[in-house]
Amino acid sequence: MAQQHRQRLLAVVEPVVTQGGYDLEDLTVTRVGRRHLVRIAVDSDHGVDLDAAAELSRGISTALDTAEAGGEELIAGEYELEVGSPGVSRPLTLPRHWRRNRTRLVKVRIAGREVTGRVVSTDDAGVTLDVDVDGDRQTHAYGELGPGRVQIELKRLAELPDPDDEEIDDEDDEEGEDGE
Known part of the structure; x- marks a missing residue:
């Protein structure tokens, strides 16, 4: 039964991730107290920045809400959604x-x-x-x-370049507060 729920969840999440230009690397659902934690790891050739993760999170959340409003129970009860990149600990398999x-x-x-x-x-x-x-x-x-x-x-x-060695343009900062 759990595998069946996971497959239905994947069927809702994966198209959103793919449409965003990312690969779905992992999807896990774990129980945390009374809630579930849905963790989704995505990646691309250009990486994943915070703005992209936030945008994907909104899209996935909307897709999950739409599926559940249509009568499909994907996650029993309340859940928290986390979208991010897999990081360096992910094994290189593909x-x-x-x-x-x-x-x-x-x-x-x-x-x-x-x-x-x-x-x-x-x-x-x-x-x-x-x-x-x-x-x-x-x-x-x-x-x-x-x-x-x-x-x-x-x-x-x-x-990496030392940030202390970079030239900093303090010209504007050296003017007085009254614009002198």
């Missing part, structure tokens, strides 16, 4: 996941061994990883790869 993480360091199980490397490129057939500092590149078909995990790289933060 070609689009690998493509969206090009240039990132990942850890993946290949042929029984764990490999860490940077995603150099992806195509319809597989992934090319740079697995060492000497530029040793390995290409693997998607079927050979276990779920990949993005590795957090604190050193990459050092590559």
Whole structure:
């Protein structure tokens, strides 16, 4: 029965997400006290910003309300809706996941061994990883790869420009409050 409810919920939510230009990555419904928490994870090649998540949330909420007004009970009782992106903890399992993480360091199980490397490129057939500092590149078909995990790289933060080094145009701020 729970699977049947989930399928009906997916049938209402997925078209809204797809029409917005996003991929539905995950949909979970959990009980939190007397309410349900409906969590929807979406993604796209351009990421998901807060404004997009808010807009999708409004669209999904409207679609759910419309379906329930038509007599279809999708979620028993009250619910809270959360729409966001899956984040770096999501396992890389589909070609689009690998493509969206090009240039990132990942850890993946290949042929029984764990490999860490940077995603150099992806195509319809597989992934090319740079697995060492000497530029040793390995290409693997998607079927050979276990779920990949993005590795957090604190050193990459050092590559970002230091906000204290940027020139700040304080010309307007230096004028007195009376516009001198």
